Every structure is written in C-alpha cells, then in structure tokens.
Amino acid sequence: MKHNDFITIGVIIAPHGVRGDLRIMPQTDFPDRFMHMDVCYIDGKEYHITSARFHKQFVLATFKEIPDRNAAELMAKKEIQVRREDLVELPEGRYYIFDMIGLEVHDTNGNVLGTLTDVLQPGANDVYVVSQDGEPDQLFAAIEDVVLDIDMDKRIMVVNPPEWV
Known part of the structure; x- marks a missing residue:
C-alpha cells in the first residue's frame, strides 16, 4: 500500500497503565469509530484493537499486538491510521x-x-x-x-x- 492510502485518525500520546493500553488523541471528527474498530495501522503494520473506551479527551485502547507497558512505551508519538476505504462515509456535498x-x-x-x-x-x-x-x-x-x-x-x-x- 502507498503511504497516501493511509489516513491518520489519531496520535498515540503515551502508554496508560501497566497492561499495555495506549492513550490516543483522536484526530478525527468521528472519535466514536475507535469503539467499534477492529483494525488500524501503525507505521504501515496492521494492529488489532481488542477494546477501547473514552477517558477525558482521549481514547484508551488495548491492542492484541501490544501485550505490556514496555511494548506500549515504544508506540508513543506514532500515528493511528486507517485505509482510505475504511473512512466514515460523508453525506452528499461534504468532503474530507x-x-x-x-x-x-x-x-x-x-x-x-x-x-x-x-x-x-x-x-x-x-x-x-x-x-x-x-x-x-x-x-x-x-x-x-x-x-x-x-x-x-x-x-x-x-x-x-x-x-x-
């Protein structure tokens, strides 16, 4: 996939807790999408979200591929991306x-x-x-x-x- 096939919908701020959760700042008009999303991409690699919840202005998410805090610490400042075809469909006459x-x-x-x-x-x-x-x-x-x-x-x-x- 080309880089422009991926669209950033959030930025990982830091680890959260000791189990490998990530604190994510949503960069989308549709932050609820994190609650029902299964797959996203970080550095072009596929990651699977096992759970997500809101905490203040952040999304706290758990990923199958990030088992602990040590792994989570390596993810700070990285972008959460989705494929262009997975974007939320906009109404007629509205554009990204x-x-x-x-x-x-x-x-x-x-x-x-x-x-x-x-x-x-x-x-x-x-x-x-x-x-x-x-x-x-x-x-x-x-x-x-x-x-x-x-x-x-x-x-x-x-x-x-x-x-x-």
Whole structure:
C-alpha cells in the first residue's frame, strides 16, 4: 500500500497503565469509530484493537499486538491510521479536508484565484485559504453564498468572492 492510502485518525500520546493500553488523541471528527474498530495501522503494520473506551479527551485502547507497558512505551508519538476505504462515509456535498487541499479555485467569471492550501476551523463555519504565488492569501467563508460549486472530479472549486476582496 502507498503511504497516501493511509489516513491518520489519531496520535498515540503515551502508554496508560501497566497492561499495555495506549492513550490516543483522536484526530478525527468521528472519535466514536475507535469503539467499534477492529483494525488500524501503525507505521504501515496492521494492529488489532481488542477494546477501547473514552477517558477525558482521549481514547484508551488495548491492542492484541501490544501485550505490556514496555511494548506500549515504544508506540508513543506514532500515528493511528486507517485505509482510505475504511473512512466514515460523508453525506452528499461534504468532503474530507485532505481531499480538498490542492483544488484549483475559480471565481464566477472563470478567473483562477489560486489553490486551496488550508482549511481553518475557527468555529461557526470553515474558512478556505486560497494561495497564489506572489499574492497574499485570500480567505473565503465556507458558506453557500460564497462557495458555489466543488467538483472533486475536475478538482475545481468555484467561489463568489465578496465585493471587498
């Protein structure tokens, strides 16, 4: 499998307890998935989750292949990943941020404004960061009035910039 076939859904913070449990910081909008997941990947190797539970903002998980605290200590700072085909299916018109990065952004007149380089999540709605060489970044609110179309097949986003942009 290629590296980009794996998607990070959590980061191992540290061992938890003496039996080899791992404390994981979820990096997903769907942290409940850890509760019913069987398989994940760490450094490209398959691991099997035997149990998981929430503890504060963390997930505490036990893995078949990690029998004790000594083995768990070697896992600190590693990423928990899943295969792309095991991602949670999103509703129509919703996309994963990592799939959107790199979209070419056009205005309603067909002018290329740049490339989507980041998605900020400050609160009420996402904000798309559009970059173009030699120009300051442009920020667009991810709302229906501004983002008119996203075509993932053509890798194009069409926006209606506010008048002050």
